[in-house]
Every structure is written in C-alpha cells, then in structure tokens.
Amino acid sequence: MSISNPSRQINQSRPVNLSRRGFLKSSGVATGGLILGVTVPQHLMAEVIHGADSNFNPNAFIHIAENGDTLIYCGRCEMGQGISTALPAAVADELEADWSRVEVRQADGNEDLYGPQATGGSASIRRMYIPMREAGAAAKLMLIAAAAKVWNTSADNCIADNHFVINTSNQQKLPYGELASIAATMEVPEKPALKEKSEYKYIGKDLARHNLNDILQGTLTYGVDTKMSGLKYAAITHCPVLGGKLKSVGNKAAALKVQGVIEVIEIPRFDVPFGSIGGVAVVADNTWTAQQALKLLEIEWDSGKNGSYDTQSYKAQLVKNVESPAELGEERGNVQRAFDSAEHIVKATYTGGHISHSPMEPNASVVWVQDDSCEVWAATQSPADIQKVLAQYLKREAKDILVHVTMAGGAFGRKFKCDYVHEAAVISQKINAPVQLTWSREEDMRTGYYHSISAQHIQASLDKNGNVSAWLHRAAFPPISSLFNSAVDRAGKGELSEILNHPFGIENVRSESGEAIAHTRIGWYRAVYAIFYGFAFGTFADELALKANKDTVSMLNNIYDNNQDVKKAEQVKRSKRALALAAEKSNWAGRGDLPKNQGLGLAVHYSFQSYVAMAVRVEVNGDDIKVLEVDAIVDCGQVLNTDSAKAQMEGAVVMGMGLALRTEIVFREGAVVNSNFHNYPVIRIDEMPKVNVHFIQAGEEPTGLGEPGLGPFAPALSNAIFAASGKRYRDLPFKPQAV
Amino acid sequence: MSQSIVINQKEYPIDVPDDMPLLWFLRDKLELTGTKFGCGMGLCGACTIHVDGQATRSCVLPVSSVAGKSITTIEGLSEEGSHPLQQAWLEHKVPQCGYCQAGQIMNAASFLATNKSPSGDEIDNAMQGNICRCGTYQRIKAAITDAAEVMYKEVK
Numbered sequence: 001m002s003i004s005n006p007s008r009q010i011n012q013s014r015p016v017n018l019s020r021r022g023f024l025k026s027s028g029v030a031t032g033g034l035i036l037g038v039t040v041p042q043h044l045m046a047e048v049i050h051g052a053d054s055n056f057n058p059n060a061f062i063h064i065a066e067n068g069d070t071l072i073y074c075g076r077c078e079m080g081q082g083i084s085t086a087l088p089a090a091v092a093d094e095l096e097a098d099w100s101r102v103e104v105r106q107a108d109g110n111e112d113l114y115g116p117q118a119t120g121g122s123a124s125i126r127r128m129y130i131p132m133r134e135a136g137a138a139a140k141l142m143l144i145a146a147a148a149k150v151w152n153t154s155a156d157n158c159i160a161d162n163h164f165v166i167n168t169s170n171q172q173k174l175p176y177g178e179l180a181s182i183a184a185t186m187e188v189p190e191k192p193a194l195k196e197k198s199e200y201k202y203i204g205k206d207l208a209r210h211n212l213n214d215i216l217q218g219t220l221t222y223g224v225d226t227k228m229s230g231l232k233y234a235a236i237t238h239c240p241v242l243g244g245k246l247k248s249v250g251n252k253a254a255a256l257k258v259q260g261v262i263e264v265i266e267i268p269r270f271d272v273p274f275g276s277i278g279g280v281a282v283v284a285d286n287t288w289t290a291q292q293a294l295k296l297l298e299i300e301w302d303s304g305k306n307g308s309y310d311t312q313s314y315k316a317q318l319v320k321n322v323e324s325p326a327e328l329g330e331e332r333g334n335v336q337r338a339f340d341s342a343e344h345i346v347k348a349t350y351t352g353g354h355i356s357h358s359p360m361e362p363n364a365s366v367v368w369v370q371d372d373s374c375e376v377w378a379a380t381q382s383p384a385d386i387q388k389v390l391a392q393y394l395k396r397e398a399k400d401i402l403v404h405v406t407m408a409g410g411a412f413g414r415k416f417k418c419d420y421v422h423e424a425a426v427i428s429q430k431i432n433a434p435v436q437l438t439w440s441r442e443e444d445m446r447t448g449y450y451h452s453i454s455a456q457h458i459q460a461s462l463d464k465n466g467n468v469s470a471w472l473h474r475a476a477f478p479p480i481s482s483l484f485n486s487a488v489d490r491a492g493k494g495e496l497s498e499i500l501n502h503p504f505g506i507e508n509v510r511s512e513s514g515e516a517i518a519h520t521r522i523g524w525y526r527a528v529y530a531i532f533y534g535f536a537f538g539t540f541a542d543e544l545a546l547k548a549n550k551d552t553v554s555m556l557n558n559i560y561d562n563n564q565d566v567k568k569a570e571q572v573k574r575s576k577r578a579l580a581l582a583a584e585k586s587n588w589a590g591r592g593d594l595p596k597n598q599g600l601g602l603a604v605h606y607s608f609q610s611y612v613a614m615a616v617r618v619e620v621n622g623d624d625i626k627v628l629e630v631d632a633i634v635d636c637g638q639v640l641n642t643d644s645a646k647a648q649m650e651g652a653v654v655m656g657m658g659l660a661l662r663t664e665i666v667f668r669e670g671a672v673v674n675s676n677f678h679n680y681p682v683i684r685i686d687e688m689p690k691v692n693v694h695f696i697q698a699g700e701e702p703t704g705l706g707e708p709g710l711g712p713f714a715p716a717l718s719n720a721i722f723a724a725s726g727k728r729y730r731d732l733p734f735k736p737q738a739v
Numbered sequence: 740m741s742q743s744i745v746i747n748q749k750e751y752p753i754d755v756p757d758d759m760p761l762l763w764f765l766r767d768k769l770e771l772t773g774t775k776f777g778c779g780m781g782l783c784g785a786c787t788i789h790v791d792g793q794a795t796r797s798c799v800l801p802v803s804s805v806a807g808k809s810i811t812t813i814e815g816l817s818e819e820g821s822h823p824l825q826q827a828w829l830e831h832k833v834p835q836c837g838y839c840q841a842g843q844i845m846n847a848a849s850f851l852a853t854n855k856s857p858s859g860d861e862i863d864n865a866m867q868g869n870i871c872r873c874g875t876y877q878r879i880k881a882a883i884t885d886a887a888e889v890m891y892k893e894v895k
Contacts (some may be wrong), residue, residue: 080836215837218773218813225772288763360838409838441778654874677782686863688876
C-alpha cells in the first residue's frame with residue numbers, strides 16, 4: 001500500500017455544525033444539545049486502501065447532550081489496536097471534556113458521515129488526528145461563545161476546563177450540558193486553534209481502553225455475539241481450492257433430518273472482490289447443530305485450475321525465478337556498471353511462506369435481508385466494502401445496506417474482506433430470517449486470504465572501503481492485486497516500490513519482478529509486504545556487515561550516510577536515531593560479554609510512515625531457539641496513547657515470532673493442509689520474551705503503529721541467531737512445523 | 740427425565756441434545772456470550788469456564804456430562820468485575836481485542852485457587868493452553884502475579 005503523506009492536506013478540513021443542517025431528523029439522534037461533524041477534503045477521502053470514491057462530508061461526530069453526557073463516535077473500526085480510545089481521547093482533549101463524561105460509540109458504516117472507515121494501512125491516526133482534534137476544538141469554541149452570550153461578555157474572558165466554561169473575570173461557571181443547545185446555534189469557527197503539546201490532557205497519556213470493563217466482564221459484543229429475536233444459525237464449508245466448483249451434495253436428507261436443522265443451502269461463487277468463493281451452508285436453530293449436520297453432507301468439488309497448487313514446489317520455483325534475470329521494475333543509476341568495478345559482490349536469497357491471520361474470533365456476522373431493508377451486524381475492518389458487496393449481490397443501493405460495526409476479536413487484515421458477510425446475506429435472503437453465520441476455525445484457516453508466499457534475491461556490491469555501491473533486488477510473490485485482476489502474473493511496479501524507496505537510498509539500485517501467479521486468495525496481512533521486505537533488507541544488511549568486516553550498526557549507519565537524496569534526509573535521520581537508541585538500550589556495545597550461546601541482533605525498518613528498530617536477544621541451544629528479550633524503539637511522531645502503542649509492539653513481537661519461527665500455511669493438491677492450532681502452532685505464553693518499548697518523541701506528526709512493528713522483528717531475530725550460533729536463517733519460517 | 744445444570748448460581752433445564760457442547764448451550768441457548776468460540780477442539784482456551792471451580796474447555800464438553808454440576812462463566816466470576824484477577828487485568832491494561840481474555844481470566848482464576856504464590860514457570864505452564872493472537876502474554880503474566888499477591892497477602 002503506498003500512501004501519500006496527508007498531513008498537509010488534513011489541515012484543510014473544516015468542522016461543520018450538524019445540529020443546524022437538518023441532520024437530527026435524518027439520523028434519528030435525540031434532539032437537543034450540540035452535534036458537530038467535520039469535513040475532510042476530497043483528495044484525502046480518496047486515500048483509502050483500494051480506491052473507493054468519496055465526497056466532501058462530515059466525518060467526526062460529537063454530541064453533547066443537555067445533561068452534559070458526551071458521545072464521541074469513532075468511525076474507524078476497532079479490532080484491538082485501540083483506535084476507538086486514542087482518537088476520541090484526542091477529541092476530548094481539544095474539547096476540554098471530562099473523559100469520565102464521555103461515552104465512545106462505534107459508528108455504523110456511513111462514509112458520508114464519518115469519512116473513510118476502511119481500517120488498514122496503519123492509517124487511522126495519520127489521517128484522522130487533525131480533523132478529529134479540530135472537531136473537538138471547534139466544539140469547545142462554540143461552547144465558549146455560548147457562555148459568553150449568556151454572560152453577555154466577550155469570549156476572550158472565557159476559558160473551557162473539564163466540561164465547564166469559566167468566566168475568568170468573575171469565576172462564574174457553566175457546565176457544558178447547560179450550554180450545549182445554545183452552542184448548537186453558534187457559527188462554527190473556520191480554523192480552530194489547536195492546543196500546544198504542553199497543554200495536552202489525554203493525548204500522549206496512557207488512558208485505558210474505553211471498553212475495558214466490558215471486556216473483563218464478558219459483556220462486550222463481538223461479531224460472533226449478536227443476538228436477536230428469530231435469529232437462525234449457520235455453519236459453512238467452502239470449496240477447498242480457489243476457483244473450484246461444487247459437483248454434488250449427497251446425504252442432504254440425513255442432514256435435514258437432524259432435529260433443529262432448517263435448510264441446506266448451496267452458495268455459488270460470487271465473483272467480485274471479497275465475495276464468497278462458494279460453499280455449502282447448513283442453517284439450524286443453533287450453531288452446533290448446523291456444524292454437526294454439515295459434517296453429514298457428502299460434498300464433492302471440482303478442483304479446477306488451481307488443483308495442483310503445492311507450496312513446496314511453488315516456493316522452489318519462485319527461488320528459481322529470482323535467481324535468474326526477471327522483469328525490470330525500476331532502476332536508478334547503473335547497477336551493472338557498479339558491479340563491474342566492485343571489490344566484492346554479496347548474494348543471498350530469502351523466502352517466506354503463506355501465513356494465516358487466524359484472529360481468535362473466527363469470521364462471523366449477522367445479516368437480515370428483507371424485501372425493503374438489509375441490516376448487518378459484523379466485526380469488520382471495512383463497512384463500506386460490506387455495503388458495496390451486498391449492494392452488488394442484492395442489486396440494491398449501497399446506502400440501503402445498514403452496517404452496524406461490532407468489536408472485532410482480532411482481525412489483522414482478514415476482516416477487511418467481507419466474504420463471510422456476503423454468505424450470511426445469501427442465507428438470510430433464502431430463508432427470510434436474520435442469520436448468524438460463524439465460520440469454524442478450520443474454514444478460517446483453510447479458505448482465507450493469505451499473506452503472499454515470496455522469494456527475494458539480492459546482490460550488492462561493496463567497494464574497497466566497504467561502501468555499498470549497487471543493489472540488485474529481485475522479488476517474486478503473488479501480489480494482492482491478483483485479487484482484483486486475475487491476469488496479474490507478478491508484482492507490479494507499485495508493489496516493488498519499497499525497494500527503490502527504501503531509506504537506504506543506494507545510489508545504483510534495480511528492482512526486478514519474477515513471475516508469481518496466484519493460486520489462492522492473497523490478502524493484506526498485518527504489515528503486508530513489510531514482512532518480507534523488512535526481513536530481506538534487515539537480514540542482508542547484517543550479511544553485508546560481515547562481509548565488509550564492520551559491525552551491523554556501523555554498516556547500517558554507513559549505508560544511511562551514503563544516501564545523498566535530500567528528499568530522504570528525514571527518513572535517514574529518523575532511521576539512524578531509532579537504530580542508535582536500539583543499540584543503546586540493548587547494550588549493543590557490550591554484546592561480547594553475553595554468554596556464549598546468546599546473541600544480539602538488530603534491525604530497523606520504515607513502514608507505514610513510522611520507524612521501528614528492534615534489538616532481539618536470543619539463546620540458541622542446538623535446535624532450540626529461545627527469544628529472551630526485545631527492545632523496541634518506536635518513532636511514530638507524537639504518540640496518542642502510550643499504553644496501546646506499547647501493546648502494539650508487544651503484539652508485533654508475538655506475531656513476529658510466530659511467522660519467523662514456525663507458522664506457515666501449506667498447500668498440497670490445491671488445498672490448505674493446516675486446519676487448526678495444533679498444526680498452525682502460534683506463539684503461546686511460555687515463549688513470551690521480555691519486551692521493552694521505548695518511544696522517540698521528537699515532535700513529528702503522529703503516524704500509525706498497528707503494523708510497523710512487524711518489519712524489523714524477523715530480521716533482528718535472524719541476526720541474533722546468527723550472532724549466537726553462526727547459523728543464518730534466510731527462510732521464513734526458520735523452523736517450519738511439519739503438517 | 741430432563742436434567743438440569745447450575746450456571747452462575749442459577750438452575751437451567753438441559754433442553755438440548757445431550758452431546759451439544761456446553762459452549763453452545765451457553766452461547767446460543769442461554770445467550771451468555773461472554774464465553775467465546777475459538778477453535779472447537781480445546782486447543783485455544785477461549786471457551787474456558789469453571790466446572791465446580793475447575794477450569795474446563797467448554798467447546799469439547801458435552802452439556803449432559805456436567806448435568807447437576809455448578810458452572811461459572813466470566814459473567815458469574817464476580818460482582819461487577821471485582822475479582823482480583825479482573826482488577827489486575829484492569830491495572831495492567833491487559834486486553835487488546837479482548838476476545839480471549841474471558842478464557843484467560845477463567846483459567847487463571849482456577850489456577851490461583853490452588854497455587855497461592857506461582858512462579859513464572861508455573862504461570863507459563865498453567866496458561867500455555869490459552870492463546871492470545873494480539874500478544875498480551877507479558878501483561879497476563881504480570882497481572883496473575885499481582886493478583887496472587889492481592890488474594891493471598893494475609894496468608895503470607
């Protein structure tokens with residue numbers, strides 16, 4: 001995902017007064033009080049992950065009731081990353097609200113009202129920080145103006161503090177609630193001034209998640225938890241091979257005979273992005289009965305053209321494709337000329353496997369299709385895509401699909417794609433009732449959207465002084481664009497752009513793309529291509545250091561210092577700063593004193609406009625690799641919530657360990673072999689290392705942190721293992737578990 | 740004759756097929772959705788509840804096999820989240836998505852009922868059946884250690 005820096009444009013957003021726009025009637029929100037939205041310019045709205053179109057429309061939403069109760073809606077989807085606390089807290093900060101009086105609500109799917117809601121690309125904070133704060137600041141000024149009117153004084157004599165406006169000339173106070181309906185009649189300030197950093201009350205602090213108590217008492221509603229009168233329950237099994245077709249469904253009578261079973265429904269493949277790949281569902285009066293009856297069916301599939309997909313041989317082919325000349329991506333300078341005069345040429349090939357998101361909550365939603373309405377309750381990362389897909393399927397307008405966004409029990413990119421919601425809609429329409437479809441863990445693991453399998457081959461030349469003079473980087477991986485265009489046979493220029501745009505900025509650099517036709521659905525997985533690019537860049541830098549007879553930190557600094565591109569100066573500065581702090585915090589200089597079987601490895605990676613350096617300390621005993629401690633250095637500019645930012649790094653380490661050490665989705669004869677957590681062995685508590693998180697807060701604009709922690713982890717681990725044992729791991733996962 | 744089961748101190752008739760796992764009886768029949776479905780094979784711990792105080796995976800536990808027993812779910816663990824583990828989870832801000840946390844807390848509660856001063860290794864051993872994909876393990880460990888101290892400080 002290449003995303004332009006929106007921070008400049010964001011400042012052109014403008015709060016608007018929804019109380020005065022007839023909004024109350026149309027939204028069904030109780031009248032009285034102040035309701036404020038904010039506009040975002042069109043070019044910014046268009047900056048969503050796969051290019052949905054949008055217009056100038058409000059996107060933040062504050063409602064202050066006459067009793068002072070304050071609702072702040074979060075338009076971005078919450079899946080555990082903490083956005084529904086971080087952004088509303090930034091609003092509350094500018095609003096000078098009392099956080100204990102604020103209730104956060106997850107907004108329904110409505111991009112006209114809330115702006116872009118597709119939640120991915122670590123973009124929520126980067127894009128919404130300024131507009132949301134401006135909404136808060138505008139509301140505060142309107143409350144102040146209301147108080148000034150009541151007191152017949154100048155607004156200059158009034159300040160806002162903790163849900164009150166105070167008259168500084170006589171210390172009179174008026175609570176926000178009493179001012180709300182007057183404030184609603186005020187003009188919206190064009191360009192409200194924002195607070196200085198020193199004045200922040202909630203931004204940059206460690207506020208607890210707004211829904212923490214509900215989580216701990218088991219009362220928070222996730223996608224699987226929606227209940228309603230007349231609800232039916234469905235289970236599904238899919239064609240195990242992408243593009244295959246249903247041949248026959250046998251033993252239907254037996255399934256239908258099971259007490260509680262309502263119907264067996266064939267779901268044809270719906271050939272739009274994020275539509276169902278095709279399956280057979282059973283509907284019953286509870287999930288378990290549906291699952292049991294589904295097992296009674298004897299289903300035969302035609303595998304189709306992907307029926308021979310085998311990841312072991314495919315990966316071997318990808319390696320061949322990158323170890324020989326491939327299609328040119330881009331070239332800067334002249335790589336061949338530099339190679340011709342090189343002192344050394346260092347070569348290495350790196351691979352990675354498919355991985356499955358496997359969030360703890362499997363795909364689930366409730367859909368109720370009626371003749372004149374369609375209502376959805378779903379854990380999703382993109383309500384607008386649900387609207388789009390269901391509108392296409394039902395042949396209705398997208399705006400007529402009402403999507404309630406629930407908490408997602410993890411998502412990691414999986415719940416961006418709404419095939420599971422589409423399937424529930426098919427079933428609901430067929431049986432004319434609200435339906436909850438819950439995928440089994442096996443279906444989630446076997447028929448998902450997978451992180452690309454990949455191979456990369458790098459050749460770099462070193463001059464006499466150990467400077468990197470040229471860098472040839474071939475990559476072969478089935479790209480995400482294959483989801484939208486089946487003719488795609490390799491990664492395109494955009495998907496290779498991280499190579500030439502890398503902050504290393506090697507003077508002579510060339511990217512090439514090897515053939516890699518997709519045989520399964522490829523999808524965004526937390527950190528996306530930064531997983532394998534980060535791994536290749538970070539590990540290869542360590543290998544170069546060895547060859548150049550330098551330590552890794554010196555080598556990296558040398559590479560960054562040789563970057564003469566002024567446009568990259570900030571990236572160089574911030575990468576080096578993160579690296580230096582990683583070296584300091586991990587006692588890189590003292591690594592020689594570690595026990596013989598321990599090693600320290602470092603890597604730094606820039607992705608999604610944030611910088612993360614990691615130092616990993618491991619202990620290696622024979623085949624046994626134990627990650628002992630990780631120092632994560634984070635530069636995401638201003639941190640909105642230090643606690644959830646730390647949590648993102650802890651999570652990146654755990655997920656990074658899984659994909660680096662052993663989890664891989666394996667295909668044989670076109671189908672996934674893994675099925676559940678016994679043969680997709682994710683990291684458990686007994687392997688948890690100590691994770692220390694350090695922030696660099698040097699005043700830059702805030703950027704996101706959901707993904708950037710993944711990129712540097714695997715290379716830092718590979719480098720640490722090499723330091724401990726002399727064994728170099730170049731293939732993710734290092735120690736795949738046999739399935 | 741119909742059997743019954745006590746869940747969070749309330750008695751319910753078992754009016755579903757004998758082999759229905761307790762998980763689905765709780766979730767789809769009683770609409771007690773705090774107990775989560777994660778894997779269906781007893782591999783991830785998201786569905787952990789107590790049977791007579793003992794942590795048990797409800798996704799592989801036929802409801803008929805616990806007829807007459809006393810079941811506790813996350814909804815019945817304490818009044819308004821007052822259990823020392825819930826308080827420690829609050830203190831350490833353990834959850835990210837939170838989906839696995841009911842199972843984590845129920846498992847930890849059963850564990851702490853028998854181990855009053857657990858070592859790090861003992862916590863690992865007791866909790867390694869509960870998966871968290873968000874990666875909250877460091878905090879879970881710290882929270883359990885703290886909760887044990889709160890629960891048993893008079894004893895020491």
